[in-house]
Amino acid sequence: MTRLSFLRPIDQFDGSRRLLQELQACLQSDYYNHLRISVAFAKSGPLLRLLPFLKLWKSQGKTVEAIIGIDLLGTSRQALEFAMQNFDRVYILHTETHATFHPKFYLFSSESRAVCYQGSHNLTVGGTETNLEGGVRIELDRPDDEAVFQEALACWTSLLPNVCTMTQELDEPLIDALFRDGIIFDENVAKPKQAREDVTSPDGSSAPATPPRHTQGRFPRTYPKPPSPIPREVFSTAVQLAATSQTQPVTQQTLATPPATIPSEALVIEIAPHHNGEVFLSKIAVNQNPGFFGFPFTGATKPKLASNPSYPQRVPDPVVNITVYDPAGNVAVTRTDFRLNTVYYSTKSEIRITFSPDLVAAIDPYAIMVMRRTEEAHDHDIDVFNPGNPPSARYQQYLDACNQTLPSGGKAQPRRMGWL
Numbered sequence: 089m090t091r092l093s094f095l096r097p098i099d100q101f102d103g104s105r106r107l108l109q110e111l112q113a114c115l116q117s118d119y120y121n122h123l124r125i126s127v128a129f130a131k132s133g134p135l136l137r138l139l140p141f142l143k144l145w146k147s148q149g150k151t152v153e154a155i156i157g158i159d160l161l162g163t164s165r166q167a168l169e170f171a172m173q174n175f176d177r178v179y180i181l182h183t184e185t186h187a188t189f190h191p192k193f194y195l196f197s198s199e200s201r202a203v204c205y206q207g208s209h210n211l212t213v214g215g216t217e218t219n220l221e222g223g224v225r226i227e228l229d230r231p232d233d234e235a236v237f238q239e240a241l242a243c244w245t246s247l248l249p250n251v252c253t254m255t256q257e258l259d260e261p262l263i264d265a266l267f268r269d270g271i272i273f274d275e276n277v278a279k280p281k282q283a284r285e286d287v288t289s290p291d292g293s294s295a296p297a298t299p300p301r302h303t304q305g306r307f308p309r310t311y312p313k314p315p316s317p318i319p320r321e322v323f324s325t326a327v328q329l330a331a332t333s334q335t336q337p338v339t340q341q342t343l344a345t346p347p348a349t350i351p352s353e354a355l356v357i358e359i360a361p362h363h364n365g366e367v368f369l370s371k372i373a374v375n376q377n378p379g380f381f382g383f384p385f386t387g388a389t390k391p392k393l394a395s396n397p398s399y400p401q402r403v404p405d406p407v408v409n410i411t412v413y414d415p416a417g418n419v420a421v422t423r424t425d426f427r428l429n430t431v432y433y434s435t436k437s438e439i440r441i442t443f444s445p446d447l448v449a450a451i452d453p454y455a456i457m458v459m460r461r462t463e464e465a466h467d468h469d470i471d472v473f474n475p476g477n478p479p480s481a482r483y484q485q486y487l488d489a490c491n492q493t494l495p496s497g498g499k500a501q502p503r504r505m506g507w508l
Contacts, residue, residue, distance in 0.1 A: 103313030129162030415476025
């Protein structure tokens, strides 16, 4: 008997029900053995979060196939490489006209059951976790609902290369060619401003439109629950996207050329600024994802005394916008276009950044710092959330995203961190 339920946009936004959670549950289910995906755009974020579940699925002899669109510069090279390494078969679909390939379709099936998700959810972090996306979940019993299942299956089979000339099976040389031609993008390099994800011009043409970022206060700023953290095992798994193993310390010498980096949106870490403004990051964070910090650095510090050592320094200083929130969640201090002194102290294999005195005065020990990459004119947005009793909702949400515990360094309470 066909069973239908709706995925409400507000549920995804506030985190009470997200497509990523649905996909994870289905990948763990004994009911299904085949997954077919058809999406307009894909990025590595949700795929990295699904990796442990995909490993379990594949270990049981189950299969995954995907048709991924590459229109409107919406799909990344990293997503296609991940799919090539972890799926059984991957196709790409590209239109050379003013039409756009735009479905969002996930079909789990076996000989006895099937479940189909159809809606607005692309295979991106926004599409699977933080955007206000909607859709339907259709559960089917086979063979009783076979006619409906065949209709759903046809949404997939009608796009295969033997039927649809816009579809090609993917291989590594094709990924290289698409990247050279500017059809897919590198998640570690900011996309052009006019090529924002999931945005098309009002007349429906393929030329993207750039919407205004803010509406001059006409709408309140409401934030989604943060995405789930990237699983720690992603950073130590020998996949093409992985960076340097965290078992060996990163040095300038071991990274003579810029390394591959996990395409993460943000670092979330507990901090305790020193009185001199220095904020210690983590050598684990550097080891796991050196490219996020622009490491290795090309500059060097100039010690005040000739007898003091010089350390690698990021040059020029990253330009960042910083907002510090008080324990109640209200803005306490903001700094825009702040030049963030960033130094690698090789003796301890860690990066330290330096805040100004007004920022340090507003930050309590074990505040949560969210350091986010941005496609704007500056390099990073940094938000700092102070702990409180009770903590603000955003502080607690980001604390929950810290899925790694750092060495205590002799302190009673070790710091925590995570990657979004």
